[in-house]
Amino acid sequence: MIVYCDTSFLVSFLNEQDVNQRAARSLAGKHRTGEFVVCEVHLLEVPVSVRAAIHREVDPIPADVARRVINRFDRAVNRKMFQRKRLEGDEALNMARSLGEAHGWKERHTSFDLWHLAAAWALSARVFLTFDRRQRRIANLLGMA
Secondary structure, eight states, X not given: OOEEEOHHHHHHHHOTTOTTHHHHHHHHTTSOGGGEEEOHHHHHHXXXXXXXXXXXXSSOOOHHHXXXXXXXXXXXXXXXXXXXXXXXXXXXXHHHHHHHHHHTTTSOOOHHHHHHHHHHHHTTOSEEEOSOHHHHHHHHHTTOO
């Protein structure tokens, strides 16, 4: 089985100071370590979003914590705690655009929200872990519990 996490879920999982860390650890604990995948979307967005979070006006992440989260992510990828999978061709891109057309008129979705869903779909994920109700709704429609 393949388990795909969106970026905010991964950041919560890796950040011991995050309000959602306990929930992320609990949800992730239902699956084996070797089932989790990361792809190019994560490799770009995780470090970028964590660094951006140090500049938030409300509840910024301290810079030392941000560095620790990025280092934990990199170690998890390098030590193969997360399987590295490559997205092939334009399948995920086309799916992200299709999801935007189907759902973007009714609710706000960022390009990375849709890109994560499409990447999970393209990688044949059976589980999509997120705290975002909009993403969860689409993941359920795509057959990812």
